[in-house]
Amino acid sequence: MTATTQSMKTTAPVQPSPLPLRRNILDLDDYSVEEIASVFQTTDAMKEVLGREIRKVPTLRGKSIITVFYEASTRTRVSFEQAGKVLSADVINVSSSGSSAEKGESLYNTALTLQAMNADIIVMRHPHSGAPYFLARHLKASVINAGDGTHAHPTQALLDMYTMRGHFGRLQGLKVTIVGDILYSRVGRSNLWGLTKMGAEVTLCAPPTLLPPDFLGSRRALEEHPFAAVKVETKVERALEDANVVMALRLQLERQKAGHLPSLREYSRLYCITPKRLALARPDVLVMHPGPMNEGIEIDPEVAHGAQSVIEEQVTNGVAARMALLYGVVTPVRSGR
Amino acid sequence: MKPQTILIKGGRVIDPSRSHDSVADALLKDGVVVAVRRNIAMPDGARIVEAKGLVVCPGFVDLHCHLREPGYEDKETIATGTRAAAKGGFTTVCAMPNTRPLGDSPATVEYVLRKAREEGTVRVLPIGCVTKGSMGQELAEMGELAQAGVIGFSDDGRPVNDANLMRQALSYSSAFRLPIINHCQVDELFQGGVMNEGWVATRLGLRGVPNSSEEAMVARDISLAALTGGRVHLAHVSTAGTVELVRRAKEQGVPVTCEATPHHLTLTEEAALGRNGGGRFDPLTPQGYNTYAKVNPPLRSQADVDAVVEGLRDGTIDVVATDHAPHNTVDKQCTFAEAAFGISGLETALGSLLSLAHSGRMPLLRLVEAMTAAPARFLKRDDLGTLAKGAAGDVVVFDPDAEWKVDARQFVSKGKNTPLDGTTLRGRVVATIYGGQVVYEQAGGGPKTR
Structure with missing residues (x-):
């Protein structure tokens, strides 16, 4: 019984x-x-x-x-x-x-x-x-x-958004900054669809060579495009200001060989999410990464495993x-x- | 079969070579045009083609197609490709040499010509390679190829990358007054791209090809043509920038000509979305990633299409050529990245192009010229692309208003690869006459012949 x-x-x-x-x-x-x-x-x-x-x-x-x-x-x-x-x-x-x-x-x-x-x-x-x-x-x-x-990568984007919602209780109006290899990132793209639908304010940040050409300046001609409101920023410090969520994307070594970047070292100098840069975001900022991480390149180990990081929670x-x-x-x- | 005596009665005869556009009869005898005028008396034993309400014009001349033989007979043969040509109203097709073996030797050229004589439905004019093995290293034996009967040289699909080799090719070929036909593409900018660079490529996560990939080489080739005085012909131009470069070059008298394909004149990059109606930003469906819209150069933006149409209208673009590129089902039934480039275009060319005339963007006379007199001029053939007395008895009769639904399974070409499958076109070939013989008649609704 x-x-x-x-x-x-x-x-x-x-x-x-x-x-x-x-x-x-x-x-x-x-x-x-x-x-x-x-x-x-x-x-x-x-x-x-x-x-x-x-x-x-x-x-x-x-x-x-x-x-x-x-x-x-x-x-x-x-x-x-x-x-x-x-x-x-x-x-x-x-x-x-x-x-x-x-x-x-x-x-x-x-x-x-x-x-x-x-x-x-x-x-x-x-x-x-x-x-x-x-x-x-x-x-x-x-x-x-x-x-x-x-x-x-729709299931990744859904779990990412679910994780954000878990912390803030909403997605509407959240400032989400995605930093890294936007051009080649399927995670970034699916998050863009989901987040813009749910009313988040998305900022994409990368060197111009890692952004889709039609997202850049003069070629951004399609006003009625669903991503028309997405902000594009090439300076990470500006992109991080007042962010509720920072998502770092994996940067692959091949990008250096293909001429998108002078070196991973320079990328890290200019775009790595460091504790100092993270301080520009809101105090309760969430740090996310779809994995696998290149610690020290797109994300500082101290940030990846720090108090703001929800990277393991993403997996769960x-x-x-x-x-x-x-x-x-x-x-x-x-x-x- | 012997040429028949054929009287084509009461059609709207459009012959841009003589600026002729009025209702008349056309008489063909012994394989040549005998007369075009009103009320020709019916000769004894003549076959009558009733063309009332139809357009009668010289058989179309296609400067750029792929017949795939020898070597790729699973994709197309000279027999099937020329039957497809006849169905599309073409009586002369120029065959690209990217066969196996390549058309870089007189033996291959002679093989193509012999096969065409034995099994062909319409005239085949071979194009030879620019470089040995189309490897872009050393010039092919252009003189011998010219003697074998090629009408120009091309490493089609492979641009002549080496600028100095292109210079030498233009200079050397000028001795035979034959053009170099270049597929303009800077490989470093092409970068393994599979479609146009732009919002659709971003949307689909596919690697895009920037317009600069074409334009940078167009600019180079124009400069080299001016330098050498050799004739350069730019294959399948696709961008607004190219049209502008060619326009300026022609104003300066540079010996440059170019062609545009029906697909670059009528379709945009959005064809890759595989939509059937709906908004351009609607969600993708499983019909997305339409590999039948994968072609090189890629289908471009609407602004580019508009510029190419305008270029054809004002004569900057000399001719329409199909770049008929037949493929197997398996070449397209795969992911977009894996799919072969190319569209099977001979059987839909007229219907596609007439949309430009129907919408008022292109005078019908100019359209017909770009498919008849203009390519004949390019070939320096005064017996083709015209209905002048004594010209080849090559005639196409078409109904400019007949609507029909494209069904790729009904293609006579082995290549069923078309992004137009299932769409409705307005304008259809009713009969094609080659060398004074009816080589194609539309089944059922064809002209009344007796």
Whole structure:
């Protein structure tokens, strides 16, 4: 009797708010404010599950999730795997090394193979922008974009925003400064979609060579563009003034070789988030980083591990947010979106 | 098949070579044009093509297409490519030499010419390579290629990067009065780009190609043409800056000519968004990343398209050329980065281009000139692109107002790769006559011939 009660308690289904039906999660451009708010509420419920003694609910029992990673990843892949397993789904991980992709199998044929295995959800990371759209075009299964090239990383952006909301209780009116490799950052781009929708004031900061050319001065011609209100700043000190949130992006060594930068050392001198620079932001500023970090280049170790840093909390929230998202795509009725 | 005696009756005859635009009959006999005038009496045994309400003009001449043979017969052959040409109203096509083997030797050129004679539906004029293996290191044997029958030289797809080699090529080829056709692209600025640099590329997270990639080499080539007196022809120009550079060069008498493709005249970078209606900033759908819109040079901004249209209208841009680039399904059924560059364009060229005439942005006479008399002038062929007496019996009859839905599966080209699939075009070829023979007739709704 006691055992039954206990079991009932730990496997009690979560009671999240009803999510709008959605088939694919490709980017945040097709999310409404309401849907993002609803994901946050469901994430709250999932976070409660993660705090239980026995972290398992039957929500996705009998569903299969295949994660396909054509690029290296630790936190995102493990985060999805853990999210799926807590929800009792069967999670199968495929990485490009050791798979038939190594034998030159095309993405199209890989997609058809996964389809034939009756996967309910495909979680894919791919080095080419748009690869999950290609998959979604050809598959009946739900496709979740776990990062595509330099395009989008919607689940990361949702967990980032969820983390900000957790601290400030709102996103509307928050000053969010994103510093680093904006040109190539899928995390930055998806955050831009989400944050602008939710009413945050976003400032992008990077050397001009790491900003999209159409975001720069004279070429910024499209007034009706959804990002028209986004501020662009090349001087980090100005970008940090009064910021509620500072998000540093990973800077890759290849940028130096490709001529975007004279050296990582100079980048660090000019753009690294140091304690001194951080003091320009608001006292309760949150420091975020999607990882993996290059400490000492885009972020000072003292800041990365300091009192304002929520970088580890981002990882924890990532599991809950992905549980909410997985739950959201596995619904009996498909919206066709 | 022997040439027939053909009387094309009652069409609107547009022959820009003679500034002719009025209703008339056209008589073809023994493979040549015999007469164009009103009320030609019906000769015995002649085949009649009723052209009332239709436009009759010289067969189109395409200075730039890819027939893929030899070497890439899975993408296209001379047989299928020339049938596609006939369906599109083209009676002469110039074939780029980026085949396997390359057209850098007389043997390949002779092979293409022989295949065209045996299996071709329309006239094929080969283009030879500028450099051996199109490697950009040493000049190809241009003299021998000229003797074999090439109409110009190009390392198509590969710009002649070395400025001094380009200088030598222009100088050397001037001995044969043949042009160097250059794909203008500074590779250092191209940087592995896959579409136009601009807001759409940023939106899609794709690497963009700046206009400067084209314009910097255009400026160089104009300077070298002025220096050497050699003829330079700029393939598929795509930017407003290029049009302005060429306009100024022509004012100064530099021997430069250029072409624009139907897609650069009518489509913008936004085609990559794969939208079917809706707002330009609407969310992406799984139809996004439309690889059929991937082409090099990339589809540009609306401002560039407008400048290219204006350039064609005022004659800065001499000719329309299709850059017909057929590909396999697998070449496009992949991610945008992996997809091949190119659009299969022969069968949609007329319908696309007529949108410019319908919207009043281009006089029909000029449009037809850019596809007939102008490329013939470029080729120095007074028997092509004209309906003058004695000219080749190459005629296209088209209905400028017929609306039709593009269905790539119905292409006779092996390349079904078009961003226009499913769209409606206004204007369609009804019949194509090459050398006095009807080589294409629109199924069903074609002209009444008897």
